[in-house]
Amino acid sequence: MTALPRIAYTIGDPSGIGPELATRVLSDPGNLAKAVVHLLASRAEVEHWSAELGVTVPVGDEPGPGHVVLVHTPHADEEVPRGTMSVAGGTRVLTDLLHALGMYKSGTVDAILFESLNKTALHLAGMHEQDELRWFAKELEYDGFTSELNFVPGLTTSRVTSHIGIKEVAENINARATRDAITLLNEAIKRNGVAEPRLAVCALNPHAGENGQFGCEEIDHIAPGIELAQKSGVSVEGPFPSDTIFIKARNGIYDGVVTMYHDQGQIAMKLMGFDQGVTVQGGLPVPICTPAHGTAYEIVGKGVAKVGPSQRAFNIACNLGLSSQGH
Known part of the structure; x- marks a missing residue:
């Protein structure tokens, strides 16, 4: 027993x-x-x-x-x-x-x-x-990587950055932090009972940067971080525009979403399940x-x-x- x-x-x-x-x-x-x-x-x-x-x-x-x-x-x-x-x-x-x-x-x-x-x-x-x-x-x-993990029924999120000003977000996004947020989310969802989590990663900029027209964080940092996580065996895709990815996640296509900053994920999560929301001090x-x-x-x-x-x-x-x- x-x-x-x-x-x-x-x-x-x-x-x-x-x-x-x-x-x-x-x-x-x-x-x-x-x-x-x-x-x-x-x-x-x-x-x-x-x-x-x-x-x-x-x-x-x-x-x-x-x-x-x-x-x-x-x-x-x-x-x-x-x-x-x-x-x-x-x-x-x-x-x-x-x-x-x-x-x-x-x-x-x-x-x-x-x-x-x-x-x-x-x-x-x-x-x-x-x-x-x-x-x-x-x-x-x-002193390892930490991130708040937010749970609503059927979906969990992690963050690359959290309680910092918006003007500081871009400078704190890099490939290693993106990979760490993905890996942390993957392990948390596994420990909560999902054997093979399906993950997505948000872009930072509108339209996922539109091939660099609206910013290069996706090209320079986020995509390389996703690739690092994929090489370690994590099932993860992205970066996706944040104004549409939560629709797919809500419909069950993904078990978890990695966001770039606090409100990018929290607004969506609280709209989907404020009365069921849980935070885990991840990492x-x-x-x-x-x-x-x-x-x-x-x-x-x-x-x-x-x-x-x-x-x-x-x-x-x-x-x-x-x-x-x-x-």
Whole structure:
């Protein structure tokens, strides 16, 4: 019998909808049957969230299926303003994530799942990196290629560049980075259950540069990167104009698309599946998953937050956690 994946689950920003969503996911017996879950929260917090939602989250003393094990976090039970960005919220997020990373390093868990966070709160709480992916890489002392991977049902994307200004995008595209984004995407899709992924790569310029009339990045960097990936055995095609490739991907021709910058892929992905979107911190030695939406401060406590993205993030964390066992 395959061992169950061991998941470190954090509530994200306690001022947002994260506690509600984590509670809903963990009140489902089906979820607790397919993973060993370590929840970074106190018993009083779990009881409060469960009572508010009218559900039950089973809690046990030893790791195992059918219940969660609570992990002490220094900022549990602290009063945090609900429905608004706060330094306290950002501090709880960073502290919990540091503890979760420590659990991975010690071999206690196979994957990490965190609920939504607020980047401004993180920066106010002391995060100096441009985003959480770079922060994770620093804390893990990892200097390899990383990229956020975005999942909606049937399609996954990676990026050659991410959280940088548009004017900086072209100068950060090269053959090696393109190849690395392709390779990372290919491996992630395989680990999530697709044996032979079919990938496409976006162009940077309109009409894929029109043979150099609108830019030469496709000729000089993107196509050579695709060729490098093909030589290593990846099934990948392109570069294709980004205004049409997602139509083919939506129709099932491709399992994954490599984009050149953040919004080139995110706009398409959120139109196709905002209520099912999941982000994976790709390239790191530990699988780290989160729902793709934000903290949704405006609906905290109203009971209307949709659990779909958190449920899919949990499922993906389980799949990736299984494949990372024995790290």
